[in-house]
Amino acid sequence: MEFITIQKNITSSPRKLRLVAGMVRKMDPYAALDVLQFTTNGAARPLAKAIKTVVANAGSKEGLVFKSIEINEGLKMRRYRVGTAGRGRGRPYKKRTAHIKIVLTDEISDKGKVKREKLKKKESKTKEKIKKGEEKV
Secondary structure (H helix, E strand, O other): OOOEEEEEEOOOOOOHHHHHHHHOOOOHHHHHHHHHHOOOOHHHHHHHHHHHHHHHHOOOOOOOOEEEEEEEEEEEEEEEEEEEOOOOOOOEEEEEEEEEEEEEEEOOHHHHHHHHHHHHHHHHHHHHHHHHHHOOO
């Protein structure tokens, strides 16, 4: 089953959020929260909040993994910084916002199934070799 959360108009730029999201994408959600707690990047806080939300949506399920973490662009607020262009003029800049979409699943993907089957085969082969005495422990 899939559990989804969408956080909109986060006041951090998408580039900063993508940097932090790439760091935790391959982890399980609880390990990701532990890592984000000690990350000094300011974008870690809203991402951790979104992960906590989706874990709460899932309830007390075990074996949760990230199916996807998407960081998309939100609104761009146009602003002017006065005094930077000289002679009393201003220069425009954009305050960027982001949308975070996190999808958790408790199902094993096809890739995960294949990897687990390979590991089981490998383990069974090594157990057979150990029984025969060919391989030392």
